[in-house]
Amino acid sequence: MKCLKCGQETSKSYKVDFDGAEKEIAYCQKCLMDVLKESVPLKNTPSPSEDSMRKKRHLSFDGEMVIFVETPLRILEEMFGKIWSDQEKENFENERKITFLERKLNEAIKNEDYRKANRLKQLILQIKNKTVK
Structure with missing residues (x-):
């Protein structure tokens, strides 16, 4: 799967439930850390x-x-x-x-x-x- 942020191939994906609709998202390690840093604490x-x-x-x-x-x-x-x-x-x-x-x-x-x-x-x-x- 490709990282949602940078487009690089990544082996890590996450299944997320958005109000009953399951969606699979993927981030590489670097982008995941960036997303977490930018998120609201x-x-x-x-x-x-x-x-x-x-x-x-x-x-x-x-x-x-x-x-x-x-x-x-x-x-x-x-x-x-x-x-x-x-x-x-x-x-x-x-x-x-x-x-x-x-x-x-x-x-x-x-x-x-x-x-x-x-x-x-x-x-x-x-x-x-x-x-x-």
């Missing part, structure tokens, strides 16, 4: 508020929700500043939550955990109802 990214975490404690996947839904939005804001209105940000966050929960729903159905599947369906409907179009 996560330690400077604000962590979710205690209030938002408290609301999600009853879910078994609350930590995953923070990682896959809230943190990417915070990183984008850290990198580019305020790029959405409050309503646009809420809608985008809700879309990400729905995508995340639908994946969890499919897993629950596959594992025949119908109680969890029902709870997930209810959460998805709640989020869809509060998303402004």
